[in-house]
Amino acid sequence: MSRAAVVCGLGAWVPPTVVTNHDLAERLDTTDEWIRTRTGIARRHVIERGQATSDLAVEAGRRALASASDNGTDDDHEVDLVVLATSTPDRPCPGTAPTVAARLGLGAVAAFDVQAVCTGFVYALATAAAMLSAGTARRALVIGADTFSTILDPEDRTTRAIFGDGAGAVVLRSGQAHEPGALLGFDLGSDGTGEDLITVRAGGSRQRSTAEQVHAADHFFTMAGRAVFTQAVLNMSKSAQTLIDRVGWSESGVDRVVAHQANVRILRAVGEQLGLADEQMVIHLDRVGNTVAGSIPLALADAVTAGDLRPGQRVLLTGFGGGLTWGSTALIWPDLTLPAPHAPTLRKEQA
CATH class of the missing domain: 3.40.47.10 (Thiolase/Chalcone synthase)
Incomplete structure (x- = not known):
């Protein structure tokens, strides 16, 4: 049977600070109706000063690892690959994934960033799945995390209305293509x-x-x-x-x-x-x-x-x-x- 990467854990996190459409309308030339009609968005979460993408990635990753453990398929320390999809890394250099892996206590595992903006999570899944299928890794933590509030023009009502900060993650294990959770292509x-x-x-x-x-x-x-x-x-x-x-x-x-x-x-x-x-x-x-x-x-x-x-x-x-x-x-x-x-x-x- 063909080898495949199988989803065995899932977690997500958004920062607790909420910005509603009404909050934006108090500061910008916009209204709740204008935003909802054009985007469907009513609220978004944003990081506080001093927080960064890695903080969200760590929280989402921790929850995905806990999910995998609860489902009886994984242990935190068995993950040997971390792939982080982000366009807002903590620093231009180095990548943020090694920091996330270290903060999660995963040891000296392979860890790197993938930059494909909003397609980043799918690209990161494909990258990790290929490494699992090839036998390069056995279990992978794949995270998508961004803090676009840090790169938006505070006076631009359009982008300010659209974007929020958040992170989600899955744990992948090496398995077979016929299993539930297998990424099929x-x-x-x-x-x-x-x-x-x-x-x-x-x-x-x-x-x-x-x-x-x-x-x-x-x-x-x-x-x-x-x-x-x-x-x-x-x-x-x-x-x-x-x-x-x-x-x-x-x-x-x-x-x-x-x-x-x-x-x-x-x-x-x-x-x-x-x-x-x-x-x-x-x-x-x-x-x-x-x-x-x-x-x-x-x-x-x-x-x-x-x-x-x-x-x-x-x-x-x-x-x-x-x-x-x-x-x-x-x-x-x-x-x-x-x-x-x-x-x-x-x-x-x-x-």
Whole structure:
């Protein structure tokens, strides 16, 4: 039987500080209605001064390890690989993953970062799964964590409304493709001609190697909203369809799609392209916003806690992000328990 990486633990964390749409409306030219109508977001969590991406990654990782232990498949010290997907590392150098591994007490394990922005978690899953299938590692902790509040223009009502901070993680073990939880395949892609659509212009080697004056705004995140919307729907839909065909499923056989939580209109448009009903699309961004690499595992944890994701269901994960990058994977959802509470979030607010 073919070897595969099997999901055996899940955890998530968001910082406790909440910023509601009404909070933003007090400081910016916006309203709760404007934000909800365009994004579907009502609230988001942000880190406090002095906190960093590693703090969220450690909390999510700890909960994923506890989940794996509770499910009788893992021990914290058996993890021999940590892959962290993030676009907001603690420092430009070194990577944040070794710090996370050390703080979790995992010892001298292999640990590195993956940078694919909002597709980062899927890319990190693919990387860890390949290493497990090759026998390079036996158990992996895969984390998606970002703190975009640290790179947003405080005066930009659009990006401030969209993004929140958060982290989610899974534990993977080496197993067989027929097992529940096995990652059944991947579809990954990129288009570097779209690098300017989702970007932070300053701070990299290209900016630092020129004599051009750096504007303060170049240190903040920017996004070409309309173009990104079109590209996100197109590429997530195509990638998801490619993966569905590759694993031999049909659209009607997909129980849940957990897509990158970018915008509720993007999620519904992807569902329409795939011929899926709204209830098949897991939506979590209303309470946490776009948490970038953390969005897919955060949505998974929330869906499990709410009972919307159950053992035996066919689940498709798909993401789109800066680069441009996109990717998808699929699995039969395993029987997992999560430590309670998995994160200090609230269930959907009443409108």
